[in-house]
Amino acid sequence: MGLPGVRYLLGAMNRSADHEALVRRVARLDALPIGRPVLITITGRKQDGWATYSEQPLGRVWLLRRGGESSADDGSAVLALSATCPHLGCTVGMARDGAAFECPCHRAAFAFDGRRLSRQDGTPNHAPRDLDALPVRLVRDEASGTTWVEVTYVARPTGGNA
């Protein structure tokens, strides 16, 4: 009973990530306002214990469309940042003044490009690293003529450097 028992417990620990890197079309390029970040949710198939869900929220991503000209296939027109705070995993939201990101848990502040910011009241910014940038690609759908923003979502562990 001991050996299978230990294997059962270890199995609980070693269950691997519920999903691999996901590639998703998340938004139409023309639906994104320039210069203002938009929070979107990545959904997908998820194996959660005994249940398989076909459409579960897997992560949230801030999309920021930059101004200026850019070619259709160049992903630099859009910046995708994982909204999972690298400190302890809370969802990073918008700061009160709307000029930066702020995590509601311990008020870590980030600029719109993901860099950590120091806080005005002097207490340290708890985030161990900047917000994680995600690979972005622009995909043009020839049939409808719309340009889609495609994000590769990867969940990185919190704490320390990525």
Add this chain to the structure above:
Amino acid sequence: MFSRIANWLDDRTGYRRFIRNYRERVLPRGPSWWYTSASCLFWLLVIEAITGVLLMLSYSPSLSSAWASVRFIEGTPGGAFIRGLHYWVAQALVVLFLVHMTRVVATAAFRAPRELVWITGLLLFPCVLVWAISGNPLSGGQRGLAQIEVESRIIGSTPLIGEHLRRLLLGGDAVGNLTLTHLYTLHCVVIPAGVLLLLSIHISQVYRHGLAPTGIFKRTGRPTPYWPHQTTRNLIALAILVAGLSYAAARWGAPRDVPADPELEHVPRPEWYFLALFELRRHFSGDSEIIATLVIPAAALFFLLALPFLDRVCPRRVSVALRTFIVLGGLGAWGVLTYLPWSRDRHDAAFLAARAEERRLAERAYLLASAFGVPPEGGAAVLRNDPKTWGPILFRRHCAACHPCTDAAGRGIAAEERSAPNLWEFGSAAWIAGLLDPERIAGPDYFGGTNKRAGDMVETVRSYFDGLEEQERRDVQEKLRLVAAALAAEAGRPGETLSAEDVRRGRSLMVEEFACTDCHRFHDEGELGSAPDLTGYASQAWIEEFVADPERERFYGDNNDRMPAFAAAPCDAAENTLKRSEIRIIARWLRGDWYEANEPASPSRAGRSAAASSQ
């Protein structure tokens, strides 16, 4: 007769010896109200066990069933009280523990030969905290699941073994179904087993070595039997405590949480007993955070564990000073560190507003669940199927880039870059009358931001008023009011009352006097292609089709300005921005079509009709 049974039993079990042990207990300096903390703690633990088992009869630990089963318990007779008692007794346990420990430290009751009493008692405190950590997420609400997310990451930051402990706790690398089963097992089996073991050693050691004198609180007094002097005090204290906790359970009950949903905004906070650690970590960052989360609590625990042995080598004055420092300094520091974040949040208007919004959502979820039940997907689905809750969220995400939805005072959802019509009360007689008003049709609330502001419709509406005198203008306005009534009848907004006579007259005016059907199709009159179909205008089906693809012949066709098609491809294909079910929610919200309390809970008012549930 009874004495023969009693003799038989005593011969088999020796129970009389246990009773004698209890009756022979001596209070070294007489009874004291301070001693009642131990008895109260014990009986509160018994109450938790009993209420816990009763709750287990109906609770189900999975992400889809946790909130639903808790709501079910709240609805059963006595269920809300049992759950409330379980919650309030848990809060009281933490407080009473601190009181008990304070008394023991202050009176140096941990001294030889009672070291094991102290050690087992001290180790019971982390057990109570783990009980609390594992219990809160079980309700399946936003609060508890956000807490375990953060708490598991704190555990994960422990060097070397942290990540493994976290995975063992969560059953993987993210909070999921297995997390709840693991927490449930911890809460109902593992911790109770540990507590039983520690408690039995603790109590048997107290019996063996007797009670320590209450030191600083009672210097005089003669040895007195425990029974009945202390026993009566215990029972009175317990009665008052249980009465107070029962009142709290009946009056307020346990918190009714909003169902956990990652897409609903939530500001996580730990429970009140952890606020001190929450505040402490604010002052450490990066690699040094572990000092606040791990080093300081562990150091405090080890220091307290070693207290009997430290005390032995201290001279008396130092011992008194040390114990005073622990009690006053420890409680004082803990109190200040708890008060600071609580006070900060109380003065944070945005935080209070977010909490108030969550309370409203929790009430809404309970209301909808009472009316329509909870689907198998769980609590989150209750709010996602509710147009009143989810409509504005979807509207903000997908529509508010261009469309405002604000009333005359500007309240509602403002547009990012306002260009499309204001959809407040879209399809109501008032809205349509505004569209047919020559002063407003090309204004910002209607076509002002679109390519239609210089189009045929605007020209036509203005032409109705060309060259007319004041009285004639009022006549035309009245007629257009009837037309608006006729179109509002097509929309059929819930709660709108229209006179059948107005509608009938409006319909004939549309065809005859104003010749709307020259461009618009309306029932049997007119053709599609040059202007939007007025048949069923602004009804549920019309809005759904329109939002799916405004460039259909039925709507704007090639004259569409900039509105994208949200579900042009059939059957929720991957290219569609919105699912049909989401469009349905938005349309219902725009039409004011949602359930409110005091309505009969007919299936048609549910957030999702049974037939269309697969979409």
